Amino acid sequence: MKNTEFEQQSQTYSNYIKLFYPTLQWANTVYKDLFNMLTEGLQLSLVSLGGYFFEQFLFTLKNNLSRIEIEVLVYVENNDFDKIQKEYIFYHKSFLENRINELFIEYNFESKLKLEKEKMISNYDKILKELNVIGTIFKSQMDPTIHLGSGMGLARYCNEIFIFSDVELFKIGSYKTEYTSRLENSNNKLLLLNELVNIYNLSYALYSFYVNNLLNHPNKKEIFKGKDAKQQIIDSTGYYNFINYRASFCFFGVEKNDIGSNFLQNKFSYNCKNEILVNFCVQLLEFIKLCGVIGEIDANSVEEKNYHPDIFSGNDNKAFNLFNDFAKEVTDCYPDYSFIFQKMRGENLINKRVRHKEFMEWLFNNEFINNVYYEEFIDKESFSKKYDRGMRTTRYYMIKNKYF
Structure with missing residues (x-):
């Protein structure tokens, strides 16, 4: 039996998410639009989404704030905006973040989010x-x-x-x-x-x-x-x-x-x-x-040593630091690790002689993945090349600029 209310709320949720995921729909107004949804448009959002999808929307939005900021910064840098225009685009950013925090407290989502984040x-x-x-x-x-x-x-x-x-x-x-x-x-x-x-x-x-x-x-x-x-x-x-x-x-x-x-x-x-x-x-x-x-x-000499020469290229620790920073934000294990392995191997930052299963084993031994993901990776036998797109690439090069 079809649940009409569920279908309508699910469709509304999909439309809301499209504002910022997987890529921004309107980079120049995204902060303002999202803030308005959660302030003067809050009652409409609650009715249209219902309790379940409203909670999912807030969690998804909160988890994507860093990515939204990166995309807006890239948008600003790629356009010839003056100082006032830049400040206007970011004007509602802090208001949005504070509003999300208020709603998490008001609807008691805070403890659930903390448990999900802190336990990992x-x-x-x-x-x-x-x-x-x-x-x-x-x-x-x-x-x-x-x-x-x-x-x-x-x-x-x-x-x-x-x-x-x-x-x-x-x-x-x-x-x-x-x-x-x-x-x-x-x-x-x-x-x-x-x-x-x-x-x-x-x-x-x-x-x-x-x-x-x-x-x-x-x-x-x-x-x-x-x-x-x-x-x-x-x-x-x-x-x-x-x-x-x-x-x-x-x-x-x-x-x-x-x-x-x-x-x-x-x-x-x-x-x-x-x-x-x-x-x-x-x-x-x-x-x-x-x-x-x-x-x-000595802080300078420490950075020179490569502690994983069997995996990463070079005499210093820069390649590992690039990988390690990227790994901290991994949310979808197989696609994310497929991307970083193929990307760094293609740019000669991971040694060409390192085989796919060897890298999977290294990930497990160094506690980047648990046993469940390790078995999943081994079953797949190799890392895919099809994930080299979207925000993974943007995030990768932002991190790489720190070390190279």
Whole structure:
């Protein structure tokens, strides 16, 4: 028997999803259109989608925010827009992200999303994500190019920083305990060593950025002060909202009590300064030095060594870092790993002599895939070439530009 209501809601859901998946329908208005659906158009969306498909729509939208941002950035870069046009396109970005967060809390989707996300993420990935959180905070105070959507276009040094997050951050004691245990008991020292090297390098880079740009910048007063009230002032307050480690942020010349209550909805909140955040990086650096596996690491020399020469090409670790960054965002195992294997092998970043099943075994042994996916890969016998399209390619080259 045909369920007419289900069919109608399913079709509406399909029409809504077409706005942003698999590619953006309207890159220049996508943030505004989606925001309107969830504000003045909310009641229509609820009636048209029904409870089940409304929940699915919010989950799908939330999981695609990073991809939407990349596509909009690519669209902006490929068109000759001036500063005002760029800000207009991104104007509703932060409003949309805050609205999604509000709806997750209002409809109690938050706990379900957290369980789905957090149960799959290791402490290593958490540390890297938290270091990226710190990187966003540091760089947002100096780099106008990342201010699209915030309404600000100049550098702004923050004497006070408020962080609101849906996950607990900066659990340095827990991280030290886990890595101490793994160093004592792990059978895969190579993987563990690589994790510590990557944490060290990122921590050191953030420490250096802090020292050179925020602590000892020779022209700090000239950069951060001005007669115009819209110019950035040195006694400003930074507000950073992290949902699944993605940041939206605003700047204020006011205290926390003057920030609207709609900004304070996440479970974990932190009141800190730049000095406190860089201390998290310093503690990681000191712990890794003391652990005895790497010793006194020189950040530049560490990056030169290839820890997987049987798989990746070159004398340095760049090819592995490219693969590793791509693997962190894998959502569809066989298509995604087929793409990255064929792409890197075709560009001589994976050794030509590495056979398909050999790479499958390497993925399993190094914990990139579990036993279920490993058996699926082995049954297929080889990686397909048909997935070299869409956002995989865009994401691949964005990551590759970091290392090459």
